[in-house]
Amino acid sequence: MLLTWYSSSFSLAKILKRHRSYFEEKTALSNGANDAELYHGKYEKKIKSFAELLQTVQSIHRQVGDSNFEELTLSDLEQTEMQVDAALRRTRARKTELMLETINALNDKEKTLREENQRLQTQV
Incomplete structure (x- = not known):
């Protein structure tokens, strides 16, 4: 299991590379500077965090992967x-943070939809 986790650091590097290229494409295609700034601020x-995690994984991989366990x-x-x-x-803390952000965003969306629903019901 430990070797599988260490070997996955290379796939983590690929994920980070894809994420960065997606970020760059999204920023380039953005119509206005405000959109790009918002996107950049949100994902920076x-x-x-992913880069720091990758550095840690690579450091561990160098320590363990280059030597014999014995x-x-x-x-x-x-x-x-x-x-x-x-x-x-750190990974679990970040996951919890992202889950809480998602819950808050969904709660806000629910509130907005309920308000819109009430407004539409009063119009009918």
């Missing part, structure tokens, strides 16, 4: 475990 933090000391393994735990905590 997310890209930075040759690693207890200290090396403990340090690697702490890095993995820290990366998982």
Whole structure:
């Protein structure tokens, strides 16, 4: 399982590359500067978070992937475990943050739709 997780760092790099290219295309196609600024501001933090996670994964991969597990000391393994735990905590925190943002956006949309529904009912 550990080797699978480390090898997935390369697919994470591909995901980040695709996300960046999508971001650049979206920004280039944006009609106005305001749209591009809003899009950039919204996703800049997310890209930075993914980049930091990728750096952590690559660091762990270098430590463990380049050496034989039998040759690693207890200290090396403990340090690697702490890095993995820290990366998982950051990932879970970011996931929770994104889920809360989504819930808030959906609550706002629900409120807007209810208000519009009431307005339409009063017109009929």
